[in-house]
Amino acid sequence: MTLFTSLGEGYVRRALIEVVLVGVLCGAVGVQVVLRRLSFLTSALTHATFPGVVLASLLGLGLVLGAGLFGLVVVAVVAVLTGPRGAERGRETSSVTAVVLSGGFALGMALLSTQDGFSRDLTAFLVGSILTVQPGDILVSAVTTAAVLAILVALRKELLLGAFDPDALAAAGYPARRLDLVLLLAIEATVVTSLPAVGTIMAVALIAGPAATARLWCSRTGTMTALSMAIGVASGVIGLTVSEQWNVAAGGAIVLTVAAFFMVSLALRSLPRGESLAPVAARRKPAGRATYPG
Numbered sequence: 001m002t003l004f005t006s007l008g009e010g011y012v013r014r015a016l017i018e019v020v021l022v023g024v025l026c027g028a029v030g031v032q033v034v035l036r037r038l039s040f041l042t043s044a045l046t047h048a049t050f051p052g053v054v055l056a057s058l059l060g061l062g063l064v065l066g067a068g069l070f071g072l073v074v075v076a077v078v079a080v081l082t083g084p085r086g087a088e089r090g091r092e093t094s095s096v097t098a099v100v101l102s103g104g105f106a107l108g109m110a111l112l113s114t115q116d117g118f119s120r121d122l123t124a125f126l127v128g129s130i131l132t133v134q135p136g137d138i139l140v141s142a143v144t145t146a147a148v149l150a151i152l153v154a155l156r157k158e159l160l161l162g163a164f165d166p167d168a169l170a171a172a173g174y175p176a177r178r179l180d181l182v183l184l185l186a187i188e189a190t191v192v193t194s195l196p197a198v199g200t201i202m203a204v205a206l207i208a209g210p211a212a213t214a215r216l217w218c219s220r221t222g223t224m225t226a227l228s229m230a231i232g233v234a235s236g237v238i239g240l241t242v243s244e245q246w247n248v249a250a251g252g253a254i255v256l257t258v259a260a261f262f263m264v265s266l267a268l269r270s271l272p273r274g275e276s277l278a279p280v281a282a283r284r285k286p287a288g289r290a291t292y293p294g
Helices: 010-035 039-048 050-059 063-081 084-088 093-112 120-127 135-154 156-164 166-171 176-217 221-246 250-270
Strands: none
Touching (some): 010 135, 039 093, 176 221, 176 250
16 A cells, blocks of 8 residues: 555544654754754753653653653753853763763663553654654644744854854854753754654654755755755655555654665765765865855
């Protein structure tokens, strides 16, 4: 059964709408994640929200709500530990991220062990269950996508300046710490929104993968963002099609499609085609200080 012949089914239509929304959201936020080299931090956030899912299950609350509320706590902890005082004490961001990642996921597994048996809903949130999304999930995804995109558009210049020259951002008088916190919250909202599609384990691939692929082809952030969102949507639709055609896990099929886009693009960009097709990264100045045209 193909995706198009299955569109008469309500659950397939809901899944298709969800992957389009999540693809747009992850593609847009992923650009900031890739430019700021926050993929490892995003991975930590995906794993660290798992205890919120478990707590919500134990308390009888909505799993997405639990993940979102616990994610706010995680963001606050990361912001405090990586702040100016944390830097003075010699704490590196990567070290803090590693502790948050392993500690958060371990806490979730410890809480999970208190239950009799393994909850099917919790398993779905580990690897995703896009075919079971409900209208309420789609509404949450639509509202989150609209809100996050509005923030990214409103703070576009400030976020780009902070990505390529944080010293200049601070020197210009912008509230750099607050901008970083807003971006962290946007990333966390994206992580939570993508949980029904690909779960806590694979969400980072759907966020960073399309943007990393787009960066291989684009030298301007505007076109990079547009291409990243297009790849995110295409990966979702293709993955959902593969899932319907061959009866495989939709979340895994979506992430494998993201990986395929990246690997094919990387292989094509590695082919000797002259200076005009040299990778964008090779043309930029070192140390992330280059101006990235909008």
